Amino acid sequence: MEISEDSLYQSVKEIVTQSREKVFRMANSTLLLTYWQIGQLIVEDEQKGNERGTYESYTLKNLSKKLTLEFGKDFDESNLRNMRSFYQAFPICDALRHELSWTHYRLLIKMNNSDKVNYYINESIQNSWNYRDLKRQINSLVFKNRGTFSSGYRSN
Incomplete structure (x- = not known):
C-alpha cells in the first residue's frame, strides 16, 4: 500500500x-x-x-x-x-468541569451568583470560549438567566 x-x-x-x-x-x-x-x-x-x-x-x-x-x-x-x-x-471535586482552565475558574470564583456562574460554565463549554472570550462575555454583561444545571458551584 x-x-x-x-x-x-x-x-x-x-x-x-x-x-x-x-x-x-x-x-x-x-x-x-x-x-x-x-x-x-x-x-x-x-x-x-x-x-x-x-x-x-x-x-x-x-x-x-x-x-x-x-x-x-x-x-x-x-x-x-x-x-x-x-x-x-466548588466544594464538589467530581463536579469540576475539566474543559475549563484554571484561568476560567479564577474569573468564575469572583462571581457571587450561582445562576450566573452556571450560565458562564455552560456557555464556555458549549462555545469553546477561552479565557479571553469568557472575560469579554462577562464584561459585556451577556448573562441571561436561561435556567441552571448542577456544576458543583456553591454561592456564598
Whole structure:
C-alpha cells in the first residue's frame, strides 16, 4: 500500500495534534485537581473542624514563601487565596468541569451568583470560549438567566 507524501503528512499531523490535545487535557485536569486539593487543605487548616475559620495572614504568607522557594511563583499568596476560594466555590471535586482552565475558574470564583456562574460554565463549554472570550462575555454583561444545571458551584 502506497501513501502519498501529502496524505502521510496529514496523517502524522493529525496524530501529533490529537496527542498534544490529550496531554493538555490531562495536564489541565491534574492542575485543577492539585489546586482544588490545596484549597481544601487550606480551608480545613483554617477551620480546624469549625463551620467557619479564622486565618492569620502570616500563615498563608509563610506557606507561600516556602512553596514559592521550592516550586516557583505559582504559589504566591494571591494564588493560594485563589485556591482557597476555588475550593470554597466548588466544594464538589467530581463536579469540576475539566474543559475549563484554571484561568476560567479564577474569573468564575469572583462571581457571587450561582445562576450566573452556571450560565458562564455552560456557555464556555458549549462555545469553546477561552479565557479571553469568557472575560469579554462577562464584561459585556451577556448573562441571561436561561435556567441552571448542577456544576458543583456553591454561592456564598
